[in-house]
Amino acid sequence: DSGVGSMNYLGQPRWRVPVAGVPVTLQFTGDSHLLSITQTGQVDVLDRQTGKRVVPTMQLLGQPDFLTDPGLDWPPPGEGLEDCATGGPECPVATNAAVDTDTGRIYVTVREPGRSQAALVALRYADGRIEREWQVEILDGGSATAPALSADGGTLYVGDNSKRLLAVDTADGRTKWATPLDWEPRRGISVSDEGLIIPAGDEGYLMALRDLGDRAEPVWTRKDLALRGMPVQTAGGTGYVTVALGDGLHLVTFDTETGTTIDSDRLPGGQGTTTGTAVGEEGEVVVATRMGEIFAFQPAR
DSSP states (O other): OOEEEEEOTTSOEEEEEEOSSOEEEEEEOTTSOEEEEETTOEEEEEOTTTOOBSSOOEETTOOOOTTTSTTOOOOOTTTTHHHHTTTOTTOSSOSOOEEETTTTEEEEEEOOTTOSEEEEEEEEEETTEEEEEEEEEEEETSBOBOOEEOTTSSEEEEEBTTSEEEEEETTTOOEEEEEEOSSOOOBOEEEOTTOEEEEOOTTSEEEEEEEOSSSEEEEEEEEEEEEOSOOEEETTTEEEEEEEETTEEEEEEEETTTOOEEEEEEOTTOOSOEEEEEEOTTSOEEEEETTSOEEEEOOOO
């Protein structure tokens, strides 16, 4: 309901800050503040302890002129949320932002009203303000995935609704390459420190590509594994992903270099798709489904 809130470990409220819309991005900045970006395009940086705004609010779609339109009101907080799942035209900011904590750069997808394409926008948070550095309208049919940074911060990977995966130079937004997929990527892209790229998408299958600078090279494909969540990669060449097998969901552990299955574990009663996969320091894996269930796995000893 148009707010960012903080609770302590007991679930007791600490603070709440009104914002315009629903936050689709909540991430930490390099100086340990909280970045909030709503689906309507409001950008705020908040103090983690108090919720106080530490920089002036930015509106990615422009600040309304209340002198020209004195009766203008903010849109309803949930407006366009249904389109956010697919990067549709009613959701200006449909995906999570990518944050480079070393440089203060923030990369976010923005679809302006009436536009058939979404833009990739680079912001910089520094010196007490947020500034727009560049903007390129390159995402056909809208944004399909959240942008993902390479390990060196020089390349940004993002998917659009025309079944493409794109690599973009973070210096100026220049497209380095665009490669077609058999399916629309969705939600996010896993990028390892070694440059192995594994896209997500509930209509697709598990696959990996490598960035060769001017093009993407397929490394391996697993068309037998239908994606139902975000793939993740960990050190040691191990990956995890939720897939549809038989009439249920399974957490598949795989070798990231070859795509070979290492292990497969059923999510008992799990249905639909998953929202994310988290891996702990001891190899624990936690998966949450869109039905509101949480499944936790521990490595075999």
